[in-house]
Amino acid sequence: MKFIISGKNIEVTEGLKTAVEEKIGKLDKYFTEDTEIHVTLSTQKDRQKIEVTIPMKGNIVRAEQESNDMYVSIDLVEEIIERQLRRYKTKIIERQQATVNLSKEFIEEEVDDEEIKIVRTKRFAVKPMDVEEACVQMELLGHNFFVFRNAETDEVNVVYKRKGNTFGLIEPEC
Numbered sequence: 001m002k003f004i005i006s007g008k009n010i011e012v013t014e015g016l017k018t019a020v021e022e023k024i025g026k027l028d029k030y031f032t033e034d035t036e037i038h039v040t041l042s043t044q045k046d047r048q049k050i051e052v053t054i055p056m057k058g059n060i061v062r063a064e065q066e067s068n069d070m071y072v073s074i075d076l077v078e079e080i081i082e083r084q085l086r087r088y089k090t091k092i093i094e095r096q097q098a099t100v101n102l103s104k105e106f107i108e109e110e111v112d113d114e115e116i117k118i119v120r121t122k123r124f125a126v127k128p129m130d131v132e133e134a135c136v137q138m139e140l141l142g143h144n145f146f147v148f149r150n151a152e153t154d155e156v157n158v159v160y161k162r163k164g165n166t167f168g169l170i171e172p173e174c
Contacts, residue, residue, distance in 0.1 A: 001028050001035050008042035010070075016041060019071055023078045024052065030085050041070060050077050061085065126156060134159045135167050 003021055005012055020039050031054075038053040049066035050073045061084055065077040128151040129137070138146035138159055145160040150171070158170040 001025065001031050001033065001037050003037050003039060005039045005041070008040060010041050010043045012041060016070060019074050020050075023074050024081070026078065027081060027085070030082075043070075048073050050074055052077050052081060054081070059088070061088065128154070131157070131159060131169060 001024075003017075003024070005017055005020055010016075020041075024037060024039070036055065038055075040051045042049045042051075046068060047066045048068065048070035049064060050070065051064040052062065054061040061081060063077050063080040063084065065073045065080065067073045067076065126147060126149045128149045130151050134146050134148040134157070137148070138144075138161070145158055147156065147158050149155070150157045153171070155172050157172075160168045160170070162168050
């Protein structure tokens, strides 16, 4: 694995670099040698945050974690990535997809399948509206996302809250 480690508002010391490479390096059994692991360490006030992005053919494995201690954040993010990889492996096996970035040993290993449970289902009419109206509706409901039919395109879209009190829009790609 090839680590690309950067820092925002923090100097990436040798100790931090070593901790990242050792902890996330435990995941090397899941990847080929040429897989790139992008790691960004950042601090904001008293919060220590790590973001890990692993681009793979057709997919991206991404996790972030923050705590009061960067070393704790590094430990937590490694666990999240490992859990995501196990779920991803199950989907690959079920769909018989290509496994370019994953090692053969990992693919052949038995899986403890963590089943996804849907505990609630909602049905609602998707009303045509513009993006701004959808954002206002989302705010009024106190939700983090809102599904609506875009009045301009007649497509189903999703608006969502981002960090920093900004909004995002998801549109289908044809």
